[in-house]
Ligand SMILES: O=C(O)CCC(=O)C(=O)O
């Protein structure tokens with residue numbers, strides 16, 4: 461029952477008026493924050509579930525540019541396009557999440573998918589064809605962070621399960637570039653990396669859902685501070701059926717293809 465997962469009293473995702481409000485907000489701000497999206501008991505249950513599987517997580521410590529692309533040698537090592545940033549995090553994959561998990565109940569629910577479709581203005585949404593990429597649980601222990609980047613996907617859905625004692629903050633600058641027009645905005649990106657731009661911080665709590673357009677809005681998650689790890693779920697959909705995440709991305713994020 462989706463009622464056991466989603467807090468419909470505060471977040472009525474089956475209501476047309478509420479859905480329309482979220483759509484407008486996403487268009488205006490590039491982000492929708494839904495606090496108390498998950499029921500309190502569900503958050504507790506999902507934290508337990510995630511913790512029993514954290515030993516399966518594949519940890520990566522890698523460097524990347526903000527566009528998540530290979531270097532362009534023509535631009536030279538000092539160019540902001542080639543500036544290498546460090547990110548370190550671990551995650552488990554869809555196939556490592558139990559079949560009866562409330563995460564799968566939510567992910568495959570028609571009510572939830574219809575809500576997301578309307579808010580992001582897609583006709584339909586489909587799971588990834590590979591068995592890894594649809595639902596991921598991310599773990600970040602002390603010192604681990606996700607550095608500044610633009611996403612490859614048009615939108616991302618995250619659910620925070622456990623917040624660290626401090627740190628682990630989601631920071632962003634909206635609409636820093638226009639990916640559809642291949643606009644890179646090197647000047648704007650350099651200013652963010654040099655700490656010269658004022659950034660926004662999202663307030664999140666366990667159970668908060670974030671719907672975010674990260675292709676044009678640069679964002680990062682600051683390092684976890686303290687012993688309690690940050691645990692966060694990412695739900696990913698495609699607008700067409702039968703699509704797998706690229707092999708290179710699967711190898712980078714999960715360390716395997718299937
Ligand atoms: O961990 C988060 O809150 C954001 C994750 C993110 O930006 C990503 O996976 O691309």
Ligand SMILES: [Fe+2]
Pocket residue numbers: 609610611616674679
């Ligand atoms: Fe991202």
